[in-house]
Amino acid sequence: MIFSILEHILTHISFSVVSIVLLIYFLTLLVNLDEIIGFFDSSDKGIVITFFGITGLLFTRWIYSGHFPLSNLYESLIFLSWAFAIIHIVSYFNKKKKNHLNAITAPSAIFIQGFATSGLLNNMPQSAILVPALQSQWLMMHVSMMILGYGALLCGSLLSIALLVITFRKVGSTFWKNNMKIKFLLNEFFSFDVLYYINERNSILLQQNINFSFSRNYYRYQLIEQLDYWSFRIISLGFIFLTVGILSGAVWANETWGSYWNWDPKETWAFITWTIFAIYLHIKTNRNARGINSAIVASLGFLLIWICYFGVNLLGIGLHSYGSFTSN
Amino acid sequence: MIVTLNPKILHFSKLNPRSPLSRPSPRFHRTRTISLTTNCKLQNPQDGRITKTISLSDSAPPVTEESSGGNGGGGGGGGGGGFLKRLPRKVLSVLSNLPLAITEMATIAALMALGTVIEQGETPEFYFEKYPEDNPVLGFFTWRWIFALGLDHMYSAPIFLGMLALLAASLMACTYTTQIPLVKVARRWSFMKSDEAIKKQDFADTLQRASIQDLGVILMGDGYEVFMKGPSLYAFKGLAGRFAPIGVHIAMLLIMVGGTLSATGSFRGSVTVPQGLNFVMGDVLAPIGFLSVPTDSFNTEVHVNRFTMDYYDSGEVSQFHSDLSLRDLNGKEVLRKTISVNDPLRYGGVTIYQTDWSFSALQVTKDGEGPFNLAMAPLKINGDKKLYGTFLPVGDTNAPNVKGISMLARDLQSIVVYDLEGKFAGIRRPNSKLPIEIDGMKIVIEDAIGSTGLELKTDPGVPVVYAGFGALMLTTCISYLSHSQIWALQNGTTLVVGGRTNRAKNEFPDDMNRLLDQVPELIKTSAD
Numbered sequence: 001m002i003f004s005i006l007e008h009i010l011t012h013i014s015f016s017v018v019s020i021v022l023l024i025y026f027l028t029l030l031v032n033l034d035e036i037i038g039f040f041d042s043s044d045k046g047i048v049i050t051f052f053g054i055t056g057l058l059f060t061r062w063i064y065s066g067h068f069p070l071s072n073l074y075e076s077l078i079f080l081s082w083a084f085a086i087i088h089i090v091s092y093f094n095k096k097k098k099n100h101l102n103a104i105t106a107p108s109a110i111f112i113q114g115f116a117t118s119g120l121l122n123n124m125p126q127s128a129i130l131v132p133a134l135q136s137q138w139l140m141m142h143v144s145m146m147i148l149g150y151g152a153l154l155c156g157s158l159l160s161i162a163l164l165v166i167t168f169r170k171v172g173s174t175f176w177k178n179n180m181k182i183k184f185l186l187n188e189f190f191s192f193d194v195l196y197y198i199n200e201r202n203s204i205l206l207q208q209n210i211n212f213s214f215s216r217n218y219y220r221y222q223l224i225e226q227l228d229y230w231s232f233r234i235i236s237l238g239f240i241f242l243t244v245g246i247l248s249g250a251v252w253a254n255e256t257w258g259s260y261w262n263w264d265p266k267e268t269w270a271f272i273t274w275t276i277f278a279i280y281l282h283i284k285t286n287r288n289a290r291g292i293n294s295a296i297v298a299s300l301g302f303l304l305i306w307i308c309y310f311g312v313n314l315l316g317i318g319l320h321s322y323g324s325f326t327s328n
Numbered sequence: 329m330i331v332t333l334n335p336k337i338l339h340f341s342k343l344n345p346r347s348p349l350s351r352p353s354p355r356f357h358r359t360r361t362i363s364l365t366t367n368c369k370l371q372n373p374q375d376g377r378i379t380k381t382i383s384l385s386d387s388a389p390p391v392t393e394e395s396s397g398g399n400g401g402g403g404g405g406g407g408g409g410g411f412l413k414r415l416p417r418k419v420l421s422v423l424s425n426l427p428l429a430i431t432e433m434a435t436i437a438a439l440m441a442l443g444t445v446i447e448q449g450e451t452p453e454f455y456f457e458k459y460p461e462d463n464p465v466l467g468f469f470t471w472r473w474i475f476a477l478g479l480d481h482m483y484s485a486p487i488f489l490g491m492l493a494l495l496a497a498s499l500m501a502c503t504y505t506t507q508i509p510l511v512k513v514a515r516r517w518s519f520m521k522s523d524e525a526i527k528k529q530d531f532a533d534t535l536q537r538a539s540i541q542d543l544g545v546i547l548m549g550d551g552y553e554v555f556m557k558g559p560s561l562y563a564f565k566g567l568a569g570r571f572a573p574i575g576v577h578i579a580m581l582l583i584m585v586g587g588t589l590s591a592t593g594s595f596r597g598s599v600t601v602p603q604g605l606n607f608v609m610g611d612v613l614a615p616i617g618f619l620s621v622p623t624d625s626f627n628t629e630v631h632v633n634r635f636t637m638d639y640y641d642s643g644e645v646s647q648f649h650s651d652l653s654l655r656d657l658n659g660k661e662v663l664r665k666t667i668s669v670n671d672p673l674r675y676g677g678v679t680i681y682q683t684d685w686s687f688s689a690l691q692v693t694k695d696g697e698g699p700f701n702l703a704m705a706p707l708k709i710n711g712d713k714k715l716y717g718t719f720l721p722v723g724d725t726n727a728p729n730v731k732g733i734s735m736l737a738r739d740l741q742s743i744v745v746y747d748l749e750g751k752f753a754g755i756r757r758p759n760s761k762l763p764i765e766i767d768g769m770k771i772v773i774e775d776a777i778g779s780t781g782l783e784l785k786t787d788p789g790v791p792v793v794y795a796g797f798g799a800l801m802l803t804t805c806i807s808y809l810s811h812s813q814i815w816a817l818q819n820g821t822t823l824v825v826g827g828r829t830n831r832a833k834n835e836f837p838d839d840m841n842r843l844l845d846q847v848p849e850l851i852k853t854s855a856d
Contacts, residue, residue, distance in 0.1 A: 131645075132645065132646065132647045132648060132668070132669035132670075133669055133670070135646075135647065135669070135670060136670040138670075226834075229833060229834050230834075233831075233832075233834075236808055236831075237808065239804070240804050240805050240808060243800060243801060243804045244801050244804075244805075247797040247800060247801055250797065251794070251797065254790065255670060255672065256669060256670050256681070257681065257683065257783070258596065258672070258679060258681045258683075258783050258785040258787075259596075259785070259787075260790070260793060261587070263443065263448075263483045265444045268440050268441075268443065268444050269441075269444065271440060272437045272440050272441055275433050275434075275436065275437040275440075276437060278433060279430050279433050279434060282426060282429070282430055282433075283430065285426075286426050312444075
């Protein structure tokens with residue numbers, strides 16, 4: 001009884017703190033609060049509080065139900081929001097300068113948690129008992145690695161979507177405003193060479209910008225570069241987690257059912273997601289066509305992760321039916 | 329005439345304030361390097377970076393292919409031999425083309441997705457009904473497509489396996505032609521001889537009044553391997569990050585080989601054995617694939633000594649256990665183990681898994697007579713839960729509508745008893761041996777005999793696949809490391825430092841600046 005009250009309190013704390021943090025971020029968009037440094041830092045501290053709240057929540061469920069808190073959809077969603085909080089904190093503590101991951105992780109954490117605690121998942125917050133097949137040490141390793149992988153890959157693909165939006169928004173609108181005046185041609189020609197030279201070392205994105213005057217779009221170019229780099233790094237990390245998760249799932253399946261790969265819908269979709277992100281990483285190695293193409297692939301990956309995580313569960317069939325909506 | 333600018337000029341947003349009394353800010357040096365040169369630089373194709381160069385120099389540019397830059401030397405040089413000798417090279421260069429590999433991966437992903445949408449392994453009538461010819465899905469997709477392409481058994485269909493084989497060939501070709509030369513290049517300890525070469529690197533800096541030995545020591549402290557030859561220095565860190573992608577490809581090939589072995593050489597079978605009975609492994613195991621060869625251990629007899637189930641307090645099943653004895657041809661017991669769901673038995677290459685359970689029979693005594701073994705039949709209801717029932721006839725058993733006592737059970741724990749009219753009479757647990765009075769008869773439920781559902785399997789590919797899994801996990805983690813290389817040259821008292829890294833590009837300048845800050849400045853001690 002105490003545990004369930006504690007659990008409720010912790011859920012409410014983490015949810016409300018994340019909402020406040022989100023509010024602060026939105027306010028910074030409208031009003032430039034960057035000068036108020038203290039304010040900015042406090043929103044990061046807010047995520048730290050959320051992280052501890054969710055950790056406490058997971059621990060409480062663990063003690064209360066006797067098994068690692070990852071047995072049904074609700075618990076895996078809470079774990080996912082915890083993964084986002086971790087990513088946010090790690091990037092906050094490791095890097096001295098502000099990076100753009102913050103804008104992605106905080107809203108993601110709150111949306112996931114909000115969805116989980118909403119009434120859509122009827123009665124799932126109750127701790128359920130584990131069926132015999134789930135009573136294994138592999139449960140911890142496989143599912144936690146998969147959720148961490150999903151979290152990191154979702155962050156990375158959201159960054160890529162942001163990159164695409166920023167790149168294509170301006171190109172569309174100012175293309176028609178492109179001035180053909182002679183006096184700008186020299187400037188553009190000059191900037192073209194410079195940009196092309198940088199291009200040889202960096203990304204091909206800038207070739208889209210050759211119609212603009214150089215200095216105006218320098219900061220945008222930097223932002224795109226940053227997004228590109230960060231999405232690459234975090235997708236690589238997520239890819240490692242996803243690989244370990246899929247392989248540990250295969251080993252677990254071999255121990256339980258005698259076969260390490262059954263072409264179960266969930267397994268197949270996880271493999272498809274893995275393949276798409278492998279394609280993303282391979283496109284990145286080839287310097288010819290990097291930037292936009294890889295961002296498109298990563299955006300596709302975003303859809304695939306949701307199909308893999310949620311869509312398959314909606315069907316409720318196959319060996320992974322523990323996570324379906326209709327169970328319990 | 330080509331104007332070349334040092335790109336570092338553009339990073340003026342990152343000026344760090346430094347006291348001009350100590351060493352001068354590195355950025356000020358960079359702003360000096362606006363040079364108008366009329367020669368064009370032919371960069372060394374060190375790692376296949378260059379794909380387009382306008383070369384005005386005397387020597388002919390190297391023949392590079394579109395994407396496999398490192399292969400350029402090999403592919404072009406093969407033109408000396410005859411056509412037959414060139415064919416493998418041509419095939420290799422086609423296979424190791426990266427866009428081809430990406431297309432293959434995308435095709436495989438699409439086929440897998442298709443396999444989850446189209447139901448697999450159903451009867452032909454199902455497909456005739458679901459994808460009829462007179463009303464095709466998406467306007468053209470009928471059952472003819474499904475059977476022509478083998479989409480009803482997608483994951484063993486020829487197109488799918490063919491794509492996998494093609495991907496394996498591409499993996500092998502790519503590893504051989506592109507990645508191994510890359511490793512050779514990365515391992516070479518090349519010292520840079522000139523200032524210009526060093527300043528061309530992604531990160532370059534010049535330190536006045538510094539010594540190359542100090543730099544070497546500081547780099548070693550940061551984990552670099554440092555090599556010094558005269559006035560020049562070469563240091564690298566994280567070489568494993570260059571090797572690891574090769575390891576990833578090799579691990580994937582290993583997994584594919586193991587999977588092929590499994591698909592062609594394994595046996596499997598499942599059996600439901602009531603408690604107390606036995607079976608011979610060889611009778612149950614059926615070969616899968618054409619390379620399956622039975623082993624001696626197939627003659628072992630498996631005896632189910634006991635089958636029990638554990639329950640939660642709420643009544644749900646928590647675990648099931650089977651106590652098994654393995655006996656050889658002479659009847660001698662070679663192994664005895666109690667298995668449960670996540671804990672299989674392994675003997676002689678055969679693994680026995682506990683996967684299911686069933687209700688075999690109910691032992692009852694009626695008014696002291698018996699015990700009667702009543703077979704329990706499975707009843708169909710919705711969902712996963714099982715329901716078994718049996719019937720004890722009362723009175724004239726040959727009459728057409730004979731009445732009797734019905735007993736239903738969801739598990740081996742509680743039996744629900746109904747009387748002759750079908751009304752609920754009571755619940756009994758077999759262990760309690762409590763009698764129940766129904767219409768004047770005393771029924772005692774003596775025992776519930778369960779049967780265990782076992783799955784047997786032998787799979788020669790498993791060790792290979794496990795090795796591949798382990799290698800893949802390890803090498804994927806390692807390939808996250810960044811391979812950093814640093815060159816330095818001592819010009820009098822000036823030290824020119826340059827470096828690059830392949831993955832952690834953003835953090836590299838900061839790390840380098842941190843290291844260079846630690847290089848002590850040499851102060852002139854005596855007046856010259």
